[in-house]
Amino acid sequence: MSTVDIHPSAIVAAGAELAEGVKIGPYCVIGPHVKIGARTRIEAHCVLEGHTALGEDNHVFPFCSLGQVPQDMKYAGEPTRLTIGHRNTIREYCSFNVGTVQGGGETRVGDDNWIMAYVHVAHDCMVGNHTIFANNATLAGHVVVGDWAILGGFTGVHQFVRVGAHSFCGVGTVLLQDLPPYVTVAGNPAAPHGINAEGLRRRGFSPEAIAAIRRAYKLLYRSGLTLAEARERIAELAVEQPELQPLIDFLAQPGRGIVR
CATH class of the missing domain: 2.160.10.10 (Hexapeptide repeat proteins)
Structure with a gap:
């Protein structure tokens, strides 16, 4: 039935x-x-x-x-x-x-x-x-x-x-x-x-991971580096913080340019 x-x-x-x-x-x-x-x-x-x-x-x-x-x-x-x-x-x-x-x-x-x-x-x-x-x-x-x-x-x-x-x-x-x-x-x-720090905390990101994401944000937006230079520096951080890999992959893809 x-x-x-x-x-x-x-x-x-x-x-x-x-x-x-x-x-x-x-x-x-x-x-x-x-x-x-x-x-x-x-x-x-x-x-x-x-x-x-x-x-x-x-x-x-x-x-x-x-x-x-x-x-x-x-x-x-x-x-x-x-x-x-x-x-x-x-x-x-x-x-x-x-x-x-x-x-x-x-x-x-x-x-x-x-x-x-x-x-x-x-x-x-x-x-x-x-x-x-x-x-x-x-x-x-x-x-x-x-x-x-x-x-x-x-x-x-x-x-x-x-x-x-x-x-x-x-x-x-x-x-x-x-x-x-x-x-x-x-x-x-x-x-x-x-960064969306509160959202990351709610989803279980560790304090160390959030700190690394904040450092990556500063490299991208506050360091005066070009986009290519910032991505290279973020890649260095990603060796010990894999949470940064999605950011690196995103920046490597073609698009409309990022909000900056």
Whole structure:
């Protein structure tokens, strides 16, 4: 006997795949290519369309739109995808779009993310795990967000920007360039304001590791060194502090230039 709970007013297309324990609330619309994992709850008035897949134990609150076509004029109806992992909380009025062929064909959101109301995740974005997006945070297309990153309310992220792991954006931040791991920024445009020390402590980073990350920050932002020189000095510190390796790897990748 199926344990799927579909409200009588919901419209679920014949091709949709709903796993055991899924709950579909009143007035939802679920398209024919949608797959929903076990125990995921879709509250009232949500619309899930496109080639959209949700994992297990997600909770999607009312009035969300997941899997609609991207806001990209190049999109020509290709069967691109939206993939959402496990145990995510997605609050009211969020909109996540499928990807584009030009951007790899997939928008992806990982596991254990806390997504507050009115968040927009545009086409071809890649969001990691354990992130927090406060109300009205917005990602333009092709943005990459690392694990444990926090975006404050009304943060706006420019297309193709990378947001490093464990970073923190204050409320109202406008992020036009790449944000390195561990760094805190705020303002329009974003400016650096130290490291996310409190977040690192909460996640179990040792005092020695946090001190090393703070030294790396000073090399990057307060030493007067060029970016290449700072990266070389940080690499020397990483020999004994492996927590710095993600920062070195991030700085080595091409992008839009870092917030500096």
